[in-house]
Amino acid sequence: MEVTISQQPPADVAADVLVIPIFEGEDFSQGALAALDGRLGGILARMAGWKDISGKAYQSSMVPAEGRIAAARVATIGCGKRDAFDATIVRQVAAAAARRLAGHSASSAAFLLSGGLPDAAEVRGVAEGFVRGQYQYDKYKTGDEKTPEAESLTILTPAGPAAGPLEDAARIGRMVGEAANYARRLIDEPPSRMTPSNLADEAKALGAEFGLEMEVFGPEELQKLGAEALLGVSRGSAEPPRLIVLRHRGALGDSRTLAMVGKGITFDSGGLDLKPSNAMEGMKSDMSGAAAVLGAMRVIGALKPAVNVLGVIPATENMPGSRAIKPGDVLRAIGGKTLEVDNTDAEGRVILADALGYAQNLGATHIVDLATLTGACIVALGNDISGLMGAPQAWVDRVWDMAKVAGERLWQLPLPEDYKDLIKSEVADIKNVGGRAGGTITGALFLQAFIKEGVAWAHLDIAGPAFIDKARPYLPVGATGVGVGTLVDLTLGFAETPR
Numbered sequence: 001m002e003v004t005i006s007q008q009p010p011a012d013v014a015a016d017v018l019v020i021p022i023f024e025g026e027d028f029s030q031g032a033l034a035a036l037d038g039r040l041g042g043i044l045a046r047m048a049g050w051k052d053i054s055g056k057a058y059q060s061s062m063v064p065a066e067g068r069i070a071a072a073r074v075a076t077i078g079c080g081k082r083d084a085f086d087a088t089i090v091r092q093v094a095a096a097a098a099r100r101l102a103g104h105s106a107s108s109a110a111f112l113l114s115g116g117l118p119d120a121a122e123v124r125g126v127a128e129g130f131v132r133g134q135y136q137y138d139k140y141k142t143g144d145e146k147t148p149e150a151e152s153l154t155i156l157t158p159a160g161p162a163a164g165p166l167e168d169a170a171r172i173g174r175m176v177g178e179a180a181n182y183a184r185r186l187i188d189e190p191p192s193r194m195t196p197s198n199l200a201d202e203a204k205a206l207g208a209e210f211g212l213e214m215e216v217f218g219p220e221e222l223q224k225l226g227a228e229a230l231l232g233v234s235r236g237s238a239e240p241p242r243l244i245v246l247r248h249r250g251a252l253g254d255s256r257t258l259a260m261v262g263k264g265i266t267f268d269s270g271g272l273d274l275k276p277s278n279a280m281e282g283m284k285s286d287m288s289g290a291a292a293v294l295g296a297m298r299v300i301g302a303l304k305p306a307v308n309v310l311g312v313i314p315a316t317e318n319m320p321g322s323r324a325i326k327p328g329d330v331l332r333a334i335g336g337k338t339l340e341v342d343n344t345d346a347e348g349r350v351i352l353a354d355a356l357g358y359a360q361n362l363g364a365t366h367i368v369d370l371a372t373l374t375g376a377c378i379v380a381l382g383n384d385i386s387g388l389m390g391a392p393q394a395w396v397d398r399v400w401d402m403a404k405v406a407g408e409r410l411w412q413l414p415l416p417e418d419y420k421d422l423i424k425s426e427v428a429d430i431k432n433v434g435g436r437a438g439g440t441i442t443g444a445l446f447l448q449a450f451i452k453e454g455v456a457w458a459h460l461d462i463a464g465p466a467f468i469d470k471a472r473p474y475l476p477v478g479a480t481g482v483g484v485g486t487l488v489d490l491t492l493g494f495a496e497t498p499r
């Protein structure tokens with residue numbers, strides 16, 4: 001879909017539909033909306049009086065314009081309360097509008113800014129949200145249920161001289177939206193079609209298309225690297241594991257390298273500690289961290305920012321085959337530390353131990369990892385908020401700030417020193433589970449044990465937001481593409497990261 005900005009007056013835009021955002025408790029008696037409603041003969045105000053139009057978040061209506069303005073019809077979309085409007089809501093409002101238009105013969109849409117945010121932030125959010133709202137996973141539907149995508153979105157900005165920054169904002173928004181949708185397609189793909197080798201092939205195609213350095217390691221190379229943790233988890237599966245590495249060297253004079261590490265369990269059965277059927281459902285999404293990294297690398301490959309970036313993805317299935325690792329097994333990760341596998345279902349942290357070690361061997365100075373790591377994080381924060389942990393605090397703060405810019409919701413959990421006792425092993429350097437209590441924290445503390453002194457590290461537990469089984473007005477059931485936006489903003493702003 002093409003996304004452009006325009007300073008045309010809203011009444012003059014010839015589009016299939018003109019979308020106008022409405023705040024709760026505000027009417028059509030003032031400002032730009034009053035002028036527009038005047039042209040429409042006061043229909044919007046009358047509909048508001050009938051409660052057919054309201055500013056309640058995501059409430060929508062469609063009104064034929066009958067030749068009174070250049071657009072064929074007007075769609076209103078509720079934005080909620082003006083003072084609650086932010087980078088998250090704007091994206092969701094735009095996505096809800098796009099979803100409302102799907103199937104309505106609206107191949108060109110124009111979107112009026114609400115003025116609830118600085119223009120550039122709102123343009124970014126509208127572009128990104130509208131693109132996200134087009135997403136449909138209909139690849140395996142053979143009937144005529146498929147709805148065509150809108151062809152163009154014109155974002156209407158206030159008249160003024162400086163269109164350049166707004167054009168950039170629209171472009172970033174569109175690219176992040178497309179990258180998130182790309183990540184969603186990888187996640188939504190059925191698990192036996194998105195195996196570790198297929199995921200690696202996707203990464204190769206991405207690397208080739210965008211000119212990224214790329215390496216993919218299979219079992220023999222992993223043996224040589226000493227990646228016993230990743231190899232161990234893969235042992236219960238007929239599918240061979242892959243370690244996927246993508247690299248963009250954009251700043252030869254900069255000693256810093258940002259590494260994004262994404263958990264790539266293409267299916268998590270639990271292994272010998274087999275999950276019950278209700279918990280196994282949806283476990284094709286256990287490579288959502290990997291998909292977010294690939295999505296972000298796509299934007300980085302296209303924009304080629306002056307930053308050194310690494311993408312590292314350990315990919316395997318977690319299956320209970322006859323060669324599977326057993327509770328009580330000990331594995332040696334890259335870097336030499338040993339870990340005891342107490343529970344084979346805590347496999348994400350095990351494969352990440354190798355990936356974090358490898359990223360540091362390649363010179364990572366700043367790491368952010370994304371993983372659908374713990375069910376406990378869903379219990380703590382629900383399906384809309386990711387867990388954030390890490391050290392030093394300045395780096396955690398930076399991730400927090402960039403997530404805010406991207407409109408992604410996070411909440412920080414602590415990493416208390418004394419909780420490390422919970423994952424002490426009798427036989428190895430560390431064990432992979434610490435009991436039910438504080439499960440998200442002990443998961444993160446396990447990862448932290450594989451981070452070297454002086455390396456900045458942040459961990460995002462995206463178990464809740466990565467994949468949802470209840471649709472929202474702005475989101476269908478399935479993969480969400482969470483994390484892509486935060487990674488892109490973290491990268492584009494990396495040069496300004498305080499040292």
Ligand code: BES
Pocket residue numbers: 268270286343345346347348372373374375376378433434439463464
């Ligand atoms: N992939 C799961 C975590 C998960 C659960 C993600 C639900 C998304 C939705 C992870 O590998 C896992 O199984 N974690 C265990 C850890 C436990 C054994 C310490 C969990 O959360 O139960």
Ligand code: MN
Pocket residue numbers: 268270318344345346347348
């Ligand atoms: Mn598991």
Ligand code: ZN
Pocket residue numbers: 265268286345347348372373
């Ligand atoms: Zn898992």
